[in-house]
Amino acid sequence: MDVDRSPWRRGRLLALTAALIAVVIGLHDLVPNRWGNLGSLVATSLPWLGLAVPLLFLGAVVRRSALAALLALAPTIAWAGVFGPQLMPAGSAAYDLTVVQHNVADDNPDVGRTVELLLAAEPDIVALEELTSERLPQYEAALGPTFEHHATQGTVGLWSRYPITEHTRVDIRPTGIHASWDRCLRTVVRTPDGDMAVYVAHLPSVRLGPRGLAASSRNRSAELLGEAIAADPAPRVLLAGDLNGNLLDPGLEPVTEQVSRKEHGFRLSFPSAFPVVQLDHVLARGADVTDLKVLPRSGSDHRPVAAHVSLRGGQ
Known part of the structure; x- marks a missing residue:
């Protein structure tokens, strides 16, 4: 042969x-x-x-x-x-809060439809990124009837059914980015089961080019965010944000070593027309994110995500 x-x-x-x-x-x-x-x-x-x-x-x-x-x-x-x-099938799990996270996009003209879509998930907390000075009053007016409490910082904001007792800026700006860059907020939300520190963050974008993936600013911002969460004394910490990477990304390890969730399926959120990567996350410490699902398209280039959070579990 x-x-x-x-x-x-x-x-x-x-x-x-x-x-x-x-x-x-x-x-x-x-x-x-x-x-x-x-x-x-x-x-x-x-x-x-x-x-x-x-x-x-x-x-x-x-x-x-x-x-x-x-x-x-x-x-x-x-x-x-x-x-x-x-x-593997996740099954149903008890939860205490529904948290919606969305990068609404600074060029999204349809605030009304976007808010309607977010409210359809019946959230207790809504975290938004890319809020512009022009659109912010529209989001405040649209979300105000549902959420009595809200706080904003730079281009990020949080709306809550429960009282927000603290809100402060968290500096995660990498070296070399303009001083006006302001993308992280820490709040304390007083839930029926006790206080919880809630961060809303939007890490720098990454770009694929001839020299590979340009992610140094994102990685440095993740380090600063991870340091802030690690030093946070709150027994319960929730992070909602556009982290510009999936949970396997080593550049996000400073964050994912502090807060996490159990993965079920592929929760792809970007780009909205045909999602191929998961950039939008809800993660926790001292609580459990028991489920996360991707919502239908809004006028943004990201899809919103909705998470169920149990305050009685945690790591």
């Missing part, structure tokens, strides 16, 4: 590709976040690497390669190992 025609010798390039993808998926947390923020770039694209699996199997069939077909199982197993647990 001609060994070159053996199904165990054909498709070696496909087999090598499958092995490399499996390694990237399985060991993604070891990819260093340098050389153009490679770790962040891998984390952002990681859920979509599963799409390579059917292409690898198709290539194995076309090439009639048993070797490529066998090694195509490797990324399948690796992807299932990383994402399988969060695809």
Whole structure:
């Protein structure tokens, strides 16, 4: 038999590709976040690497390669190992609060429709980013009849059914960004189950360019936010915001080491027309985010998310 025609010798390039993808998926947390923020770039694209699996199997069939077909199982197993647990049914869990988080976009002209969509989730707390001086009075007027209490800071704001007893600015501005940049607010909300510190934050954007992922400002801002939360004496802390990264992103580790949630499914929120990445989050310490779902499109380039929060649980 001609060994070159053996199904165990054909498709070696496909087999090598499958092995490399499996390694990237399985060991993604070891990819260093340098050389153009490679770790962040891998984390952002990681859920979509599963799409390579059917292409690898198709290539194995076309090439009639048993070797490529066998090694195509490797990324399948690796992807299932990383994402399988969060695809398990979450079931129903008791909760005390509904929190809606939304980057409303500074060029969103339809404040009325946006607010109507947010209120349909029957939230107790609403956190908004990209509030402009022009649009803020419109949001205050639209949300005011439902929420007696609210606080704003720069371009972020919080509306609550429960009293807000404190509100302060949190400085998460990275070096090199204009002094007018003001994107983080800390409040204390007095819930029926006790006080809870609630942060609303909007981290700097990241951009993909010829040198990789430009995320140094986002990463530094995440460090400052993580330091603020770590030093917060409140037994319960909630963070709602546009963090410009998913929870696997190593650039967000300073934040995700302090506040977290149990992942269920893929809560993709950006861009709104066809979401491919999760940028919008509700995370907690001393409380449990028991569920998070993505809401329908508003006039923003982000989709809003709604989270159920249990104040009786926590880590």
